[in-house]
Amino acid sequence: MKSAWNDAEAKKLGNDLLKLRVYTSRLLGQDPDLVLHGGGNTSVKIVEKNIFGEDEEILYVKGSGWDLATIEEPGFAPVKIEPLKKLAQLDELSDMEMVRNCRMAMTNPSAPNPSVEAILHGLIPYVFVDHTHADAVVVITNTPDGEERIKEIYGDRIMIIPYVMPGFILAKKIREMTEGLDWDSIDGMILLNHGVFTFHDDPKIAYEKMIDIVTKAEEYLEEQGAKELAGEERGELDLMTFTKLRKANSKVWGSPILARLDDAGPTVAYSNLPDVEEISNIGNLAPEHVIRIKRTPVVLGKDHEADIAAFVEDYKAYFHEFNRGETLLNPAPCWAVWPGIGTVSFGPNVKTIRITEDVSQHTTKAIVQAETLSSYKPLSKADFFDMEYWSLEQAKLKKAGSAKEMQGKIAIVSGSMTGIGKACVERLVANGAVVAALDINPGITDRFPQAEVLGIECDVTDPAQLASAIEKTVTSFGGIDMLVLNAGIFPKSAKIADMDDTLWRKSMEVNVNSHQKLLQLAIPYLEQGFDPAVVIIASKNVLAPGPGASAYSVAKAGLTQLGRVAALELGDKNIRVNMIHPNAVYDTAIWTDEVLNARAKHYGLTVEEYKTNNVLHVEVTSKDVADLAVSMLGKTFAKITGAQVPIDGGNERII
Ligand code: ZN
Numbered sequence: 001m002k003s004a005w006n007d008a009e010a011k012k013l014g015n016d017l018l019k020l021r022v023y024t025s026r027l028l029g030q031d032p033d034l035v036l037h038g039g040g041n042t043s044v045k046i047v048e049k050n051i052f053g054e055d056e057e058i059l060y061v062k063g064s065g066w067d068l069a070t071i072e073e074p075g076f077a078p079v080k081i082e083p084l085k086k087l088a089q090l091d092e093l094s095d096m097e098m099v100r101n102c103r104m105a106m107t108n109p110s111a112p113n114p115s116v117e118a119i120l121h122g123l124i125p126y127v128f129v130d131h132t133h134a135d136a137v138v139v140i141t142n143t144p145d146g147e148e149r150i151k152e153i154y155g156d157r158i159m160i161i162p163y164v165m166p167g168f169i170l171a172k173k174i175r176e177m178t179e180g181l182d183w184d185s186i187d188g189m190i191l192l193n194h195g196v197f198t199f200h201d202d203p204k205i206a207y208e209k210m211i212d213i214v215t216k217a218e219e220y221l222e223e224q225g226a227k228e229l230a231g232e233e234r235g236e237l238d239l240m241t242f243t244k245l246r247k248a249n250s251k252v253w254g255s256p257i258l259a260r261l262d263d264a265g266p267t268v269a270y271s272n273l274p275d276v277e278e279i280s281n282i283g284n285l286a287p288e289h290v291i292r293i294k295r296t297p298v299v300l301g302k303d304h305e306a307d308i309a310a311f312v313e314d315y316k317a318y319f320h321e322f323n324r325g326e327t328l329l330n331p332a333p334c335w336a337v338w339p340g341i342g343t344v345s346f347g348p349n350v351k352t353i354r355i356t357e358d359v360s361q362h363t364t365k366a367i368v369q370a371e372t373l374s375s376y377k378p379l380s381k382a383d384f385f386d387m388e389y390w391s392l393e394q395a396k397l398k399k400a401g402s403a404k405e406m407q408g409k410i411a412i413v414s415g416s417m418t419g420i421g422k423a424c425v426e427r428l429v430a431n432g433a434v435v436a437a438l439d440i441n442p443g444i445t446d447r448f449p450q451a452e453v454l455g456i457e458c459d460v461t462d463p464a465q466l467a468s469a470i471e472k473t474v475t476s477f478g479g480i481d482m483l484v485l486n487a488g489i490f491p492k493s494a495k496i497a498d499m500d501d502t503l504w505r506k507s508m509e510v511n512v513n514s515h516q517k518l519l520q521l522a523i524p525y526l527e528q529g530f531d532p533a534v535v536i537i538a539s540k541n542v543l544a545p546g547p548g549a550s551a552y553s554v555a556k557a558g559l560t561q562l563g564r565v566a567a568l569e570l571g572d573k574n575i576r577v578n579m580i581h582p583n584a585v586y587d588t589a590i591w592t593d594e595v596l597n598a599r600a601k602h603y604g605l606t607v608e609e610y611k612t613n614n615v616l617h618v619e620v621t622s623k624d625v626a627d628l629a630v631s632m633l634g635k636t637f638a639k640i641t642g643a644q645v646p647i648d649g650g651n652e653r654i655i
Pocket of ligand 1 (some may be wrong): 040041132133166194195319
């Protein structure tokens with residue numbers, strides 16, 4: 001591991017201790033081999049004048065809810081050190097009392113709650129204190145002879161702390177173990193099965209001591225041949241089996257969830273290990289990971305539904321074995337090991353499944369490394385339980401707000417680059433869904449900044465590209481619940497007598513045939529979906545065609561008829577199909593200035609008059625159409641199928 005300290009960067013911060021604290025905290029936080037997703041904590045001690053003009057030593061410690069990778073100055077909670085030191089002298093302190101007293105010792109009541117390790121940080125007599133959960137060190141301690149190995153690597157420059165619960169118990173343990181200690185005689189502390197503490201009055205030295213300790217552990221692993229597995233190719237994945245796996249786990253979860261396939265080479269190699277079931281069931285890498293990925297994954301065999309049911313039974317048995325009045329958490333597995341295929345992460349949103357995937361990757365790598373050293377031996381079940389059901393962790397989970405209507409649901413929207421399609425994608429994401437956004441424009445892959453959107457370049461008239469888009473959607477999210485058939489072109493105006501064959505066929509290809517194919521390919525997945533629904537973006541031309549637009553109007557009428565028949569055929573499977581007939585939506589790609597001028601001229605109107613030429617004299621926007629489409633996909637239309645709704649401000653020819 002290399003030091004990322006940059007003298008020029010640090011110099012810009014001068015002697016501002018808090019700014020320097022932010023700087024090295026980020027250096028630590030941005031390396032996933034040191035901390036993952038909110039793990040680890042850091043602090044700095046600063047002497048400040050209080051309102052009475054007296055000097056007071058203040059601990060600025062990482063606030064709860066902040067991530068070291070992105071922390072800013074307000075992410076550090078300022079706590080008076082004297083009361084912290086007094087708390088450390090107590091024999092007992094409940095979690096709630098600890099949180100309350102730490103908050104009372106703060107000099108800024110609107111700062112976040114200080115880290116659970118605040119008391120411990122207060123005890124360490126150096127200005128800068130860094131704490132990580134470095135993989136390499138934890139791997140070595142997660143073996144039966146871990147402590148001896150640590151002694152062998154570091155000698156007596158490192159103090160070894162046996163595993164105890166984080167928080168007050170850990171602070172008390174370290175207070176007892178360091179009484180009378182000459183702190184300068186050690187470079188840091190290694191907490192077995194947990195992580196590393198380093199400290200110094202100079203931020204660079206504190207940080208680089210951490211890097212040194214971790215580098216030594218990495219070198220040791222290297223020497224012992226404890227490497228990551230060489231990548232392997234995954235076996236053939238049956239997408240329908242994957243979708244059913246998502247469905248089965250969603251049922252246990254109690255709401256639709258996402259499922260994401262990890263088939264990276266080393267993950268596949270792990271899944272292929274002959275003893276994969278045995279080693280996966282020993283426990284995860286670090287106690288805090290239990291909140292993210294539980295103690296173990298489900299290891300899949302032939303019958304996935306039965307495997308999940310067995311996992312749930314085991315989980316409940318584990319809960320009942322250690323439970324002392326806590327509430328059972330969701331017993332569904334957070335991730336699966338799928339022999340020959342890789343792993344699968346489950347969760348209600350993209351953020352969760354990405355975190356789960358990261359943590360599971362670090363876990364499988366660690367298990368393999370520890371097995372190479374001797375054997376993998378993480379914490380006991382009881383220790384995992386204490387962490388998983390720790391009141392402070394349970395409180396964090398309860399803070400998570402209420403779910404959005406479409407949380408855990410998956411949509412495909414065709415023609416998503418601009419206009420109605422783009423608006424539908426944004427509206428779906430705002431409602432909690434994830435979306436595969438298809439478009440022929442290659443720019444689609446980075447069109448949407450949201451992690452919830454998977455942009456896929458796709459020519460919808462090519463069935464092979466459609467099939468590939470479906471595969472990407474299913475392996476990234478787990479299935480398909482909603483489909484918006486929107487892609488379309490508006491061919492040049494031409495009378496039937498003058499119609500160009502190519503133009504006619506092209507309109508049929510894009511405006512009807514492509515939708516028939518995408519719908520056909522999506523039906524098996526929609527059948528496994530949650531409250532599955534299809535929305536077809538047709539046109540007012542279906543109900544009120546205009547001369548010169550036969551290629552467009554006939555295609556859209558065909559598309560509408562496709563939707564009506566689909567509503568009849570798919571009703572038994574609870575798949576709803578509804579149609580929207582927009583008119584005069586001018587913020588879409590097909591309405592170029594040229595087309596707009598031509599149409600306005602045709603009706604003898606100015607462009608402005610033409611835009612609001614409807615009963616209500618309103619302009620209809622893409623966003624209006626998207627709002628209607630998303631309503632049709634949601635609860636409002638739960639009992640409606642085969643409906644055709646015009647959105648046009650009222651059209652005399654239709655009314
Ligand atoms: Zn920790």
